[in-house]
Structure formats: C-alpha cells, structure tokens
Amino acid sequence: MQQLTQDDKKKLLDSIRTISDYPQPGILFYDITTLLNNPQVFHFIISHLKTHYESFKIDFIAAIESRGFIFGATLAYALGVGFVPIRKKGKLPYTTISEKYSLEYGFSEIEIHIDAFKNSKNPSPNVLLIDDLIATGGTAVAAVNLIKQAGANCLESCFILNLESLKGAENLRKIVPIYTLLDL
Numbered sequence: 001m002q003q004l005t006q007d008d009k010k011k012l013l014d015s016i017r018t019i020s021d022y023p024q025p026g027i028l029f030y031d032i033t034t035l036l037n038n039p040q041v042f043h044f045i046i047s048h049l050k051t052h053y054e055s056f057k058i059d060f061i062a063a064i065e066s067r068g069f070i071f072g073a074t075l076a077y078a079l080g081v082g083f084v085p086i087r088k089k090g091k092l093p094y095t096t097i098s099e100k101y102s103l104e105y106g107f108s109e110i111e112i113h114i115d116a117f118k119n120s121k122n123p124s125p126n127v128l129l130i131d132d133l134i135a136t137g138g139t140a141v142a143a144v145n146l147i148k149q150a151g152a153n154c155l156e157s158c159f160i161l162n163l164e165s166l167k168g169a170e171n172l173r174k175i176v177p178i179y180t181l182l183d184l
Helices: 006-014 039-053 067-079 138-149 168-172
Strands: 017-020 028-031 060-064 082-088 096-103 106-113 126-134 153-162 178-183
Touching: 006 039, 006 178, 039 067, 039 153, 039 178, 060 067, 060 138, 067 082, 067 126, 096 138, 106 138, 126 138, 126 168, 138 153, 138 168, 153 168, 168 178
Parallel strands: 060 082, 060 126, 126 153, 153 178
Antiparallel strands: 017 028, 082 106, 096 106
C-alpha cells in the first residue's frame, strides 16, 4: 500500500489556505478550495486514493455533504463504483433514514435514502465513507451509523485532514478503520 511521503504531505498542506477566526473567533479554518483549484494537487490526491483503495472490494462511496461530495464523486468515478450522498435533513427527495448527532452548540441531523445501496449485487454492500475533514467526529459517526442502517458494511472512513486535537478520529476508530492523508 502506497504511503504519502513527508514531501507529499508538505505539498498538500501548502496547497490548503488557512483562515484565522472563521467562522467564529478562535477557529482556524482549513480552506480546501485552494487545493481543489490546483489541478496537479487535486489529481495527486485522487490518484493516491484510487491506488490506496483499488484492492478493497468497494461497491459504493458515500460522502458527507458538501465538500465530501467533491472527493467522493470523483473517487467513485475513478474506481468505477456507485456514489451515495449523505445530506443534511430535508435535502433528499425520497424516503430517508436519519441520524442526529451533537455539535458543540446543539444538534444536527443527516440523512440517506433508505434504498441508497439497492443497486448492489452484494447483499451487504461494501462502502467507503469519505469527507474532507474530521474534527470532533459527530457527523462521521452518524454517517457510519446510517450506512449500517441502510444495510451496508462501512469498510473504512477516509479524510483528507484530521484535526487530531479534537479527537474525532480517535472516537470514530472505535467503530470503523480510518485513513487520513494529513494529521494536524
């Protein structure tokens, strides 16, 4: 399995803009738009993830709204597998199942279509969950729970950035393996 070198990690980190005090004072926001508009870096990430995951027997990639969609849909295309969006409550048009999770300042809820994985020939489809960043992990834990409720097996969770001090990856690892490109 190909691992990122320190030079690779530096190139990725250098391509991400950081913005202090956004969206509120004391927060350092990692803006991936500067990574996405750099064709060499974006291609490098998708190529790396394709190589990393092509030996897995993945049937679907599920991604968390909204930045996860960028990586998830692109990687699903590269691997030739289906893509399933996990969205905020009220954004999906068909029958859904939902999962609430806590935030630092309240609660939120995400949903998945009840039949999200029905196009699989596998009775218990294998799913990779992907998002751009893991912080406290509440959304990711809820997403893994939804994948399981929809009848699929979450093989692994993948994140471009892991904010280690917030311990979300540590908590998520209790229920699913995790792969991260950058641990900050």
